[in-house]
Amino acid sequence: MILIKNIEVFDPRSIGKKNILICYDKITYISQSISIPDKNFPQVEIIDGSGLKAIPGLIDLHIHINGGGGEGGFQNRTPELNLTKFTLNGVTTCIGLLGTDGITRNMGGLVAKARALQKEGITTYCWTGCYDVPTRTLTDSVRGDIVAIDKIIGVGEIAVSDHRGSHPSEEDLIHLACETRVGGLISDKCGVLHMHLGDGKKGLTPIFDLIDNSDIPFENLLPTHLNRNSLLSKQAIEYLKMGGFTDITTGIRNNGNDAMSSSQLYSTILKENISPYHVTMSSDAGGSMPFFDCKGNLTKLTIGMPSTDMDSVRESIERGLSMETALIPLTISPAKFLKFPHKGKIAEGYDADLVLLDSKLNIHTVISRGKLMVQNYKPLVYGTFEAR
Incomplete structure (x- = not known):
């Protein structure tokens, strides 16, 4: 006690x-x-x-707990994150995932790492899959993973509008979203399709098309990295006004480029009278942060860290937001969205x-x-x- x-x-x-x-x-x-x-x-x-x-302990819904990266070659594969990387930065609940590399990283290793961190003291879950469609699973389907494996709550991160993805068609995304939603309904989990948005020309357009041409509710879709460029940031506000939910990456900084910091985009969203309960934040920790030139050549590679979550809270308060408002995207908002009734x-x-x-x-x-x-x-x- x-x-x-x-x-x-x-x-x-x-x-x-x-x-x-x-x-x-x-x-x-x-x-x-x-x-x-x-x-x-x-x-x-x-x-x-x-x-x-x-x-409340922070909830980070997008962390590469068993490492990621590799875009610059095998030597650039990032290491697994140890327990204190989470606890020293206030993260008590996290959702692990794969990214670009679904070959040398796999779902078995991801679930094993999640179980290890849970054993060591924090609460963990996983997204199944990686950038590709069809995506990597442990059972014969994403629906099977969500229903049969306790740690898995949805699918992600599926790459959209990114040269490293498999360029899924509208039908591909609709089918994947349906499989995810039904898996969630059967297992009483959130059943969310979590989508990585890259710097591609279409931006959020494939998600708008998915909404327009299917019966998938907004509650089963969560695009992320929407502060990475001005196109996505503008589209994110439009998507939120339609009733959608979005995730902002705290590890993305405004370093004189087209990106916006998480606190900057969050403040802009709130000025549009959009509910903070439709916004979540996550760090993308453990994953590589690659920078590409206009020809797609890798120019720089860094690694994301969970410390950016609390940095975002502090920066939001410095921008004039209340403590409550600054905390919502990393506590109660993800808890509600992900159906964690005793968290946040x-x-x-x-x-x-x-x-x-x-x-x-x-x-x-x-x-x-x-x-x-x-x-x-x-x-x-x-x-x-x-x-x-």
Whole structure:
């Protein structure tokens, strides 16, 4: 049991100073005052929350947990992410996926890595597939993967408008979306088709066509990387106004190019009176961040990191957004969209996933499923093969 005393709570709404009691992996009680009996009561670890802020653990729905990359050759395959890459950056729930490389990376390895991270202390799920259509699966179909494999909640990341993808036709995308949706209906999962958008000329047009020419609801579609260029950013606002849902990549920065930072696009979206609950954010951590010239030649390669999630929260607040609004795309919004009923909020009965921030919004303490993972800015729990 853990008792956090006198802490300012953002659930993500601001609800003032509270005491939070955690029992096993759940938040059991939130109150102005909680007293622990002196005798005949189980041991309780007490954390003094004075001067700290409690926020829900971050949900990152797009992370290459077992590495990615390889566009520049085998030496550019990025390494697997260790546990503390998540916990030190406040990520307590993540969804792993494959990307460009569905050959040297595979679904078996992805699910195994997800199970390893879950065993080490955070909550994990997976998207099945990779860039290609037909895509890679563990069973004979994406529907089979979603229904039969507990970790798999949908399909992704399927490449659209990208020279590295397989250029799926409208019929391909409709069929894949239908398979994904039905798999979700059978298994009571979100059944989402998660699509990578590249720098191709068509932008979001294939998704608009999918909506116009099928009966797939917006709730089963999630395009991502929409802040990578001005065309996609403009189309994203149009798509949101139609009722769609979009994911913004915190790892994409505005470095004097055509891209927008996540906080910049998010602020622009909110000025259009679009609900923040139709927007999620994710880091694309673990994947390579390649840069190509106009001829498609690789010019630069970097790696995404989960730290960009909290960077985006801080930057959104610097832009004048409230703490609640800044947190929504990384907490309650993905929890609702992905059908995680006990995630994304600090409330009684919810999973005990909390991040405690200091006055500068640096991560002081992380609790994942009721277990202290980080305290006083240092890891308490390491991955199996991490150096202490």
